[in-house]
Amino acid sequence: MKAVEFKTKIKDNQIKIPKKMLSKFDFNHNENIRVIVLLDDQDTIDEQIFKEATKKQFLKGYADSDSIYGN
Template sequence: MKAYEYYAEVLPDGHLSIPKGLKDKLKPDSKVRIMLLLDDEETAWNNFAMSQFLKGYSEKDAIYDNL
């Protein structure tokens, strides 16, 4: 199985866009596996919180890593 990653647009009829270069690789009866990754506010907030949390880590705190 080959994997291709690209950003798609949701078209007005609810279908997803497929880049021409990739569309040319598909046969009309092709079976594909789709995984949707949606950006949301919660993901952005979690990423921000994690980055801020790690900024508070000091090398002096490493003594607690082996307890």
């Protein structure tokens, strides 16, 4: 099995294959294909930004002198 990867948009409930990718497909044969759809997960990106901001704010409340471990 070979893999072909491209980015596209869904339009009219159809996944459009970019013209430059059409040569990668051989539509003359009745062969099985596997389709995997990956969606950009904006919530995950927002969650990472939130966690980083929270960590920075949390650590602002501590000074080096608060450390229980000596140098």
